[in-house]
Amino acid sequence: MPTSGSSSPTRNTRCSPDLVPKRAGATSRLVTLIPPDERQDAAMAHLLSDHETMKYLKFMMRPNGYTVEHASWRRRARDEGQLRKELVNYTIVIKKSQLPSELVGKIHADEYLAPETVPVDNGVIEIDEPYLVVGCCGMSEIDASNHCAKAGIIVDSRFWRHKVSSAALYLTLKFGFETLNMHRIALETTENNLGMRGWMENVVGVKVECVRKEVLYTEGIGYQDSWDFAVFDHQWFGGLEKKLRVRLSQ
Structure with missing residues (x-):
């Protein structure tokens, strides 16, 4: 079963579109990443329509929700992108036993999906108890020639400040640098997303590279700036991977 690992990462310089899997997944103490499928569509429609969850991603929302x-x-279009080796798509799930203590009793029973065995390219992921879909993450704009990609994440607002986003991004960056052998992975957010900006600046330890003015348009709101960050392989292998792994274990 794919895992997050606990030893120092191994560096490889080869980068090829062939390294992009058809079905990717990973597990950790806090979250599990699995390939998207139709069983998750209802939960994803709810998340993408939730105004609190999408408060910093309004440019991605539909006027009347999903x-x-x-x-x-959306899932099928992104699956096609992964088959073209342009994307890596994950659904973020947590098992019932991984539910943060503060949320016990606050999740409706019908939100849980039944246990299942999930096939991925390098084996299977066993989800042996009911689980929740709590978001999605992955990489896009994969450029094997220049060893660059962009990472992104959406997490159910109920799970903010519970290390879910950090754990999912750790697994995404780990896959990007250690399996796809990326040199640079970009992350983009907006000015008012202080949580993501704070994580990048104070936890990852990188400053904003640039602010692209008025590149994100939302109907009824207008244009927003994009605050662009990036993480590099020399940072990951130079101590960032261990720093994030230790932080998540605490």
């Missing part, structure tokens, strides 16, 4: 059909179309 239906299950919209979520299904």
Whole structure:
């Protein structure tokens, strides 16, 4: 079963589109990443329509929210992108036993999906108890020639400040640097997303590279700036991986 690992990462310089899997997954103490499928569409439609969850990503919202059909179309389009070796898509899930103590009793029973065995390219991921879909993450704009990609994440607002985002991004960056052998992975956010900006600046330890003015448009709101960050392989292998891993273990 794919895991997050606990030893120092191994560095490789080879980068090829062939390294992009058809179905990727990873596990850790806090979260599990699995490939998207139709069983998750209803939960993803709810997340993508939730104003609190999407408060910093309003440029991605639909005016009247997402239906299950919209979520299904989005999933299939992203699956096609992964087959073209342009994307890596994950659904972020947590098992019932991983639920933060503060949220016990606050999750509706019908939100849980049944246990299952999830096939991935290098084996299977066993989800041996009911689990929740709490977000999505992955990489896009994968450029094997220049060893660059962009990472992104959406997490159910109920799970903010519970290390879910940090754990999912750790696994995403780990895969990007250690399996895809990326040199640079970009992360983009907006000025008012102080949580993401703070994580990048205070935890990862990188400063904003640039602010691209008025590149994100939201109907009824107008244009927003994009605050662009990046993480590099020399940072990851030079101590960042261990720093994040230790932080997540505490």
